[in-house]
Amino acid sequence: MRLNFLPIAALVVALAFAGPALAADLTVTVKGDDGTPLPDAVVLVHPAGGAGMGGPIHYSWPIVMTQQNISFNPYVLIVPVGSTVAFPNKDKVRHHVYSFSAAKKFELKLYGQQEERTVNFDKAGVVALGCNIHDVMIGYIYVADTPFAAKTNAAGEAVIHGLPGGAGTLTVWHPDMKAKAPIDQSLAAGADTAAVALGLKPVSLRHKKSTASMAM
Numbered sequence: 001m002r003l004n005f006l007p008i009a010a011l012v013v014a015l016a017f018a019g020p021a022l023a024a025d026l027t028v029t030v031k032g033d034d035g036t037p038l039p040d041a042v043v044l045v046h047p048a049g050g051a052g053m054g055g056p057i058h059y060s061w062p063i064v065m066t067q068q069n070i071s072f073n074p075y076v077l078i079v080p081v082g083s084t085v086a087f088p089n090k091d092k093v094r095h096h097v098y099s100f101s102a103a104k105k106f107e108l109k110l111y112g113q114q115e116e117r118t119v120n121f122d123k124a125g126v127v128a129l130g131c132n133i134h135d136v137m138i139g140y141i142y143v144a145d146t147p148f149a150a151k152t153n154a155a156g157e158a159v160i161h162g163l164p165g166g167a168g169t170l171t172v173w174h175p176d177m178k179a180k181a182p183i184d185q186s187l188a189a190g191a192d193t194a195a196v197a198l199g200l201k202p203v204s205l206r207h208k209k210s211t212a213s214m215a216m
């Protein structure tokens with residue numbers, strides 16, 4: 001094991017900076033009801049009583065929704081409520097991005113390469129994105145009202161860091177799930193893992209991501 005080769009002093013320093021003793025990490029595994037791991041699922045925790053919820057929300061990833069190779073990148077973006085999101089166009093063609101979702105109706109009329117646009121998302125919820133020019137372009141912005149958020153990787157896993165450690169509510173959403181609203185389930189105090197199985201739409205109704213967006 002690699003760890004054996006670390007000098008003791010380095011280990012002591014690493015432990016000293018490991019963060020508040022009570023904060024815990026939660027690993028959430030999201031699968032379809034057929035057992036397939038689901039990447040791009042949004043996973044959120046609202047601690048009971050609003051513990052750890054004060055102050056502005058900052059995520060570790062860029063709050064940017066790029067148009068590139070005739071697709072939205074990333075396919076699913078989680079942003080804090082109140083965010084102003086940039087929509088840079090990195091294609092040579094023009095795009096015309098819009099949403100009809102209740103959480104944010106907007107339209108960015110035809111704009112070309114290097115013409116960046118921004119939109120403010122002031123209400124929590126799911127915002128489905130489309131492009132008037134390119135029907136294949138589908139993306140999602142999940143506007144979240146908690147600092148405890150993560151998106152699942154290719155293995156269907158997401159890790160939420162620094163939870164206060166008490167009980168809470170786990171919320172999961174995925175573009176392919178049959179239910180229209182996100183799924184809530186209760187989280188026991190001190191839980192460090194959770195598993196969620198989502199009922200999925202029939203394969204014919206799921207969005208087939210282009211090769212370009214899969215590469216991200």
Ligand SMILES: [Cu+2]
Nearest residue numbers: 095131133134
């Ligand atoms: Cu377009």
